[in-house]
Amino acid sequence: xxxxxxxxxxxxxxxxxxxxxxxxxxxxxxxxxxxxxxxxxxxxxxxxxxxxxxxxxxxxxxxxxxxxxxxxxxxxxxxxxxxxxxxxxxxxxxxxxxxxxxxxxxxxxxxxxxxxxxxxxxxxxxxxxxxxxxxxxxxxxxxxxxxxxxxxxxxxxxxxxxxxxxxxxxxxxxxxxxxxxxxxxxxxxxxxxxxxxxxxxxxxxxxxxxxxxxxxxxxxxxxxxxxxxxxxxxxxxxxxxxxxxxxxxxxxxxxxxxxxxxxxxxxxxxxxxxxxxxxxxxxxxxxxxxxxxxxxxxxxxxxxxxxxxxxxxxxxxxxxxxxxxxxxxxxxxxxxxxxxxxxxxxxxxxxxxxxxxxxxxxxxxxxxxxxxxxxxxxxxxxxxxxxxxxxxxxxxxxxxxxxxxxxxxxxxxxxxxxxxxxxxxxxxxxxxxxxxxxxxxxxxxxxxxxxxxxxxxxxxxxxxxxxxxxxxxxxxxxxxxxxxxxxxxx
Numbered sequence: 310x311x312x313x314x315x316x317x318x319x320x321x322x323x324x325x326x327x328x329x330x331x332x333x334x335x336x337x338x339x340x341x342x343x344x345x346x347x348x349x350x351x352x353x354x355x356x357x358x359x360x361x362x363x364x365x366x367x368x369x370x371x372x373x374x375x376x377x378x379x380x381x382x383x384x385x386x387x388x389x390x391x392x393x394x395x396x397x398x399x400x401x402x403x404x405x406x407x408x409x410x411x412x413x414x415x416x417x418x419x420x421x422x423x424x425x426x427x428x429x430x431x432x433x434x435x436x437x438x439x440x441x442x443x444x445x446x447x448x449x450x451x452x453x454x455x456x457x458x459x460x461x462x463x464x465x466x467x468x469x470x471x472x473x474x475x476x477x478x479x480x481x482x483x484x485x486x487x488x489x490x491x492x493x494x495x496x497x498x499x500x501x502x503x504x505x506x507x508x509x510x511x512x513x514x515x516x517x518x519x520x521x522x523x524x525x526x527x528x529x530x531x532x533x534x535x536x537x538x539x540x541x542x543x544x545x546x547x548x549x550x551x552x553x554x555x556x557x558x559x560x561x562x563x564x565x566x567x568x569x570x571x572x573x574x575x576x577x578x579x580x581x582x583x584x585x586x587x588x589x590x591x592x593x594x595x596x597x598x599x600x601x602x603x604x605x606x607x608x609x610x611x612x613x614x615x616x617x618x619x620x621x622x623x624x625x626x627x628x629x630x631x632x633x634x635x636x637x638x639x640x641x642x643x644x645x646x647x648x649x650x651x652x653x654x655x656x657x658x659x660x661x662x663x664x665x666x667x668x669x670x671x672x673x674x675x676x677x678x679x680x681x682x683x684x685x686x687x688x689x690x691x692x693x694x695x696x697x698x699x700x701x702x703x704x705x706x707x708x709x710x711x712x713x714x715x716x717x718x719x720x721x722x723x724x725x726x727x728x729x730x731x732x733x734x735x736x737x738x739x740x741x742x743x744x745x746x747x748x749x750x751x752x753x754x755x756x757x758x759x760x761x762x763x764x765x766x767x768x769x770x771x772x773x774x775x776x777x778x779x780x781x782x783x784x785x786x787x788x789x790x791x792x793x794x795x796x797x798x799x
Contacts, residue, residue, distance in 0.1 A: 346370025
């Protein structure tokens with residue numbers, strides 16, 4: 310709805326206020342009134358009017374003084390003022406101009422002249438205000454910590470602030486941009502998660518899934534993350550979409566590092582501590598009943614647990630010295646995948662794991678680092694056990710060459726089958742995928758999103774879907790090989 314201009318009429322004579330009001334009644338203004346100078350200043354400060362019609366000859370504070378005070382006010386200084394007077398002496402005109410008046414109307418009024426002057430000045434003042442607000446907006450946007458784009462209904466860029474131009478590799482000047490937002494972004498970035506971008510540019514209000522542009526790591530640079538938000542516009546906006554591009558690289562890396570460290574601590578320390586505690590508990594309760602050989606066997610097992618615990622703690626301390634999990638350029642040799650899967654499965658107590666297809670890709674090296682690969686596989690295999698009804702999953706791991714640039718690792722189990730909503734949300738942070746949503750499954754729901762974060766950071770992709778012909782789910786990791794081109798298509 311178009312906002313009405315506010316006109317403040319200041320006159321000490323009620324009849325004169327009513328006369329002016331009747332002349333302007335059909336012009337759709339919001340009319341306000343003051344009968345003296347003090348009231349005029351108070352109301353002007355409250356209303357910030359678009360125009361003040363100010364009588365000169367008033368008792369007490371006259372119109373000249375009111376005009377001077379308005380011009381001295383930090384907020385009201387630019388409010389247009391038309392002085393109303395019956396005086397035609399040139400000195401009064403000069404005094405009014407000196408006080409800051411923009412125009413004059415003379416009594417008795419010419420209705421057409423009054424309406425025209427009021428209409429012209431209120432219109433010019435509204436344009437001036439819009440221009441000032443636009444200049445303020447442009448200054449703020451130009452110096453904002455986020456990138457901002459304005460798009461038309463075909464996603465073509467109407468405006469890009471300097472930071473958005475930097476993120477998209479556009480010229481630094483304000484020249485028109487050829488191409489849509491997605492066309493420009495795909496030259497540098499992956500669109501993740503893919504499912505969230507499928508309905509671009511609409512926003513999924515129900516699921517509220519975040520959208521990211523991810524520039525994969527290289528041999529010389531770490532990954533770069535932009536969170537993309539399609540901001541809701543007020544009614545009447547003359548652009549289709551305002552897009553915010555926020556650098557969340559530091560946040561994602563910190564979140565991922567914390568999760569990796571916690572996961573590593575949990576998995577590395579749990580097994581040796583279980584061995585040590587079990588051995589000591591057995592000795593404390595039954596030592597007097599055990600033979601010397603049996604005691605030696607138990608203490609030997611406890612010693613092995615202590616030695617392993619010591620080694621694991623040293624490994625953790627070494628990790629703290631070099632915390633980068635996905636070191637650019639390090640990579641992981643698939644020849645080591647078999648032993649890694651067996652080690653993780655043994656630590657987790659998963660006794661049925663089959664691995665196939667490795668012989669055809671054993672010479673390949675993927676971009677994910679060894680530590681990141683171990684963390685990702687641990688999370689996926691742990692979920693297979695946690696979400697299996699009896700916690701005894703049968704896991705199949707299949708590795709195959711997807712194309713000349715990518716290798717896929719397929720991990721399937723025979724546990725629960727998930728609903729479409731759960732499959733959509735599994736890569737969303739803090740989402741709990743437990744089937745009945747009772748909240749009884751331990752964990753904060755960061756595991757799979759962090760796995761995806763690791764994979765996306767090197768230019769890979771992730772999928773989860775239900776198995777065909779049986780219960781359970783499949784997690785598929787697509788990883789680019791080293792020294793291969795990475796596609797950035799959606």
